[in-house]
Amino acid sequence: MLKDLFTKSTKKKYAAIPSTIAKQDVPEGILTKCPKCKKIIYTKELIKNLKVCLHCGYHHTMNARERLDSFLDEGTFEEMDREMISVNPLQFPGYLEKVEKDRQKTKENEAVVTGLGTVGGMKTVIAIMDSTFRMASMGAVVGEKITRAIEKADECSLPFIIFTASGGARMQEGILSLMQMAKTSAALKRFSDHGGLYISIMTHPTTGGVSASFASLGDYNLAEPGALIGFAGKRVIEQTIREELPEDFQTAEFQLEHGQVDAVISRLELKEQVANILEIHQPGGVPQWQEN
Structure with a gap:
């Protein structure tokens, strides 16, 4: 194709x-x-x-700013909560130094960028996880920023879109990191109960606690071609069940075949396809293919 x-x-x-x-x-x-x-x-x-x-x-791999530039309409992005930064609640040795190193390297304060913008002229709240920052591992700040973005979408009656990419929970924050799975999922449940539209776009890799929580809870669960999507790693599963798994195990295409994602969409077509979904869900929305 x-x-x-x-x-x-x-x-x-x-x-x-x-x-x-x-x-x-x-x-x-x-x-x-x-x-x-x-x-x-x-x-x-x-x-x-x-x-x-x-x-x-x-x-x-694309970083968060590259995705914003390629996906949102030009000049429409309004960032939220950029000033939020991680602390070291468990006094984990060397943790803040590693975070600061990534901050200098990526010019981002954390592993997710959130805000408002338009896609095809339709306003939405968006969150983009950045795998170049601590492999987009989920700590308290990542979970809080995503939760605030969901609540902003709920408050403004706007769709919520997230690009996920993560190695899982941030072990340096222990249970506080794992709690973000429940917090973000609860926010999404409230958002859903109020009729909110949630589009999850899984990119390479989406694993661990992120895949087991908000990444998989979309009204539409989409994925980029070839993206690794799963909870535990392939080798860990093989050693646990004592069986050899298929070569394409946990790829986006494998997940599509087994009903875990709704569609695998090339990055070149993604904005157009998502804009069509947003249009369908507008009051009186009609998909483009029906107009033709």
Whole structure:
């Protein structure tokens, strides 16, 4: 499906980049090697294509700001709770130093960015987890920011959209981290009881306590191609049940086949598809395919 989006001439253009170029003395960042197909791509072209490989469709990692720029209508984002930062409730050695290092590296204060914006002209509350910050592990601040975003959507009668990506609960915060599973789920239940629309978009990887709580509770549970989605890791499960699992186990496609997600959608089509869902749920909304 994805390959049909590109003309033969476009494929020929990018296929002309020889793999040996990676061995040449070129400035860092000019070229990117796809970890799946091993082809070399000009980084500018990869970014222009929303970090989706032009050869095989592999979805490269995006940070929170890149997702905001690619998904929301330009200039509509209003950030919430940016000033919130983690503390060290258990006095875990070296924890705050690691958080500060990620803060400097990513220019974000925590592993989730929340706020309001529009998608196709329709206003929504959005949360985007950033896997470049502590692998988007869920601590008290992450849970609190997501809960506040859900409550904001409830208060304003707006849809809530989240992009999930997480290695699970943040062990340095112990039980306080695990409590965020219940807190966010309870907020979503109140939101649902009031008729709120919740769209969960699972990206690579969505695992641990995040997958076991708010990531899987959407009215629409969507996923990006190839995303790892699951609770425990594949090797842990194999060692527990003493069986070998399928090679594609816990991928978005595997989860779709087994009814755990509603659709697997390419990043190139995601904004249009989500905008269509939002339009359907507007008062008097009609899906685009019925208008045609």
